[in-house]
Amino acid sequence: MSRARTAGVTGLAFALLASSLPTPANAAVQVGPADIRQAIDNVAGTDGVVGVIGELYVDGKRKGQASAGTRLIGGKGGRIPAGSRYRIASQTKLMEAAVVLQLAGEGKLGLDDKLGDVLPGVYGEGDEKITVQDLIRHTSGIPDFTESGKFDVFDFTTAYKPIELVRAARAVPQGELGKYRYSTTNYVLLGMIIEKVTGHDRAAEFQRRLFAPLGMKHTYLATKISDQIKGPHGHGYHSDAKGRPRDVDRLNATSYGVEGAISTAHDVSAFFRALNQGKLVPSELSKQLPRPFPELCGGTVSSASGGLPGISSVTFSSADGRTQLAIAATLKIDNEKAMAVGDAMKQAAETVLCPGR
Incomplete structure (x- = not known):
């Protein structure tokens, strides 16, 4: 099964931040008496979901939690325990963007620096014009290496180096510089830049x-060929060549590593709380973060989400950073068939975070 089949959905729901936008005067989300358990039950009832967990945080304190469905396919394994880890997928990219912007704020890197100067000879085509900012904002025109069709979800023997992912992207037609084109390769290159600039992995x-x-x-970043989630957690499934759902509890982090952060609702909420409150990225650089998707609750809540084989996760966060609702659903269908899951998560957020609207 080629990873290319999931590439589009992996990047469908990547965005935040309201911190780069004007914050409404009434930005504090008024969480009402909505039943988070019912909202999560509704997500679990969506076709293709195995299990789902959700946790609500206000000012860093958990105000509600729920688990529905089961830990394993076929109604087995009981419910996913509260506090379980899960793959946050493309939400990892916002973490990487924050690190890059920190380095820029420290004067160790310039957002206008050219890719060809920072990583000479690594990409090649057009790298004398592509900037670090283009990589962050997905406007480099560099294609997604997953579109090459060279990466198998069930390959747990091949250890890929970042340069190999970049080379795979070269086999895909180049896009237009300055035009938005979601591409994980941008963040492979940013990871290489982080390592070169800091001297650390x-x-x-x-x-x-x-x-x-x-x-x-x-929270930790998966880095190994066959990384599994530590501790009790929900298992997701992905169809093999014969259409049978296979457990993808482990994934090859040498090809999925850019999206490889494994976290909890508590921890990912802490990240977005700090990011939205301007505690991670210098204020003058926060506008360089990816633009938010349309927000909920009258413009006071935005979302960041991501998908990998077997998982769909999303974190809703208020513009003032005080409130977060983190939801993760394990799947038994391919990601491109799971659009209804994302819709159900949004509906859950509206129910919990936008009472009366």
Whole structure:
């Protein structure tokens, strides 16, 4: 099964931040008496969902939690335990963008620096014009390496180096510089830039700059060929060549690593709380973060989400950073068939975060 089949959905729902936009005077979300359990039950009832967990945080304190469906396919394994880890998929890219902008704020990197100067000879085509900012904003024109069709979801023997992912992208037609084109390759290159500029591997920089300072004790970046989620958690499934759902509890992080953060609702909420409150990225650089999707609750809530084989996750966060609702659903269908799951998550957020609207 080629990973290319899931590439489109992997990048469908990547965005936030309201921190780069004017914050409404009444931005504090008024969480009403809505039953979070009922909202999560509704997500679990969506076709293709195995299990789902959701947690609501206000000012860093958990105000509600729920689990529905089951840990394993076929109604087995009981419910996913509260506080379980899950793959946050493309939400990882916002973490990487934050690290890059921190480096820019420290004067170690310029957003106008050209890719060809920072990583000479790594990409080639047009890299003398592509800037670091283009990589962050997905306007480089560089195609997604997953579109090459060279990466198998069930390959747990091949260890890929970042340069190999970049080379795979070269086999796909180049897009137009300055025009938005979602591409994971942009963030492969940003990861390489982080490592070159700091002299440390990407996982170490995430730990030093984000996870440790924010108390994200249960979050880590998957880096191995056959990385599995630590501790009790929900299992997702992806169809093999014969259409049979296979457990994708483990994924090859050498090809999925750009999207490889494994976290909890508590920890990912801590990240978005700090990001929206301007505690991670210098204010003059926050506008360089990816633009938000249309917001909920009258413009006071935005979302960041992502998908990988077997998982769809989303974090809704208020513009003032005070309120977060994190939801993760494990799947038994291919991601491109799971659009209704994202719709159900949005409806759950509206029910919990926008009472009376």
